Ligand SMILES: Nc1ncnc2c1ncn2[C@@H]1O[C@H](COP(=O)(O)OP(=O)(O)OP(=O)(O)O)[C@@H](O)[C@H]1O
């Protein structure tokens with residue numbers, strides 16, 4: 510089954526009266542359980558594509574589907590709910606709340622779903638154990654290393670049991686060894702739990718480990734290498 514799909518999407522940003530077209534007509538289907546890397550030069554539209562695939566943003570033209578369902582007709586609230594259930598996001602800059610404990614950061618997606626507090630706490634602790642941070646539940650992000658913060662972000666992406674995790678340069682801010690640990694973690698989730706993983710990377714060795722490589726250039730998919 511197709512987890513996420515973009516059909517001929519474009520995205521034009523307007524800034525101070527100037528239009529910038531970040532995507533010029535991209536079609537991409539992400540299948541359940543797959544492991545794909547998105548590659549391309551800076552400014553080529555990779556993050557824009559990730560935001561659209563995960564329905565964090567709406568396209569200027571074209572169709573987006575989550576689990577086969579066209580999202581165009583959904584209200585922002587309905588879309589947020591669907592996204593919250595199906596997709597986990599990991600951003601390069603972690604996006605963690607500074608004054609909030611690790612456990613509560615991870616539990617946040619469940620707040621939006623109306624999960625009761627005790628269950629949120631239990632599931633957040635479980636997700637943190639998955640990423641090897643069961644001993645850091647009450648730390649704040651600032652009290653953690655970069656690699657640990659990235660793992661907290663992964664735990665938060667996983668806590669709702671999504672079918673797909675979208676990771677935008679998840680190792681970009683990490684040294685090689687810490688980055689390898691994060692990659693091992695994502696690979697394990699894919700292999701053992703069947704979570705589809707789509708990641709943006711600039712690193713050749715990270716891309717080489719993916720089963721599919723999508724090359725983006727100037728707002729278009731230039732090459733899509735699948736087995
Ligand atoms: N919110 C925005 N408003 C205006 N222009 C934007 C916005 N977001 C992105 N752009 C422009 O769209 C183009 C694509 O940006 P995008 O962030 O998708 O690139 P990228 O491939 O992720 O680059 P990088 O590898 O540097 O992260 C760029 O030219 C960028 O300046």
Ligand SMILES: [Mg+2]
Pocket residue numbers: 555556557677
């Ligand atoms: Mg980017």
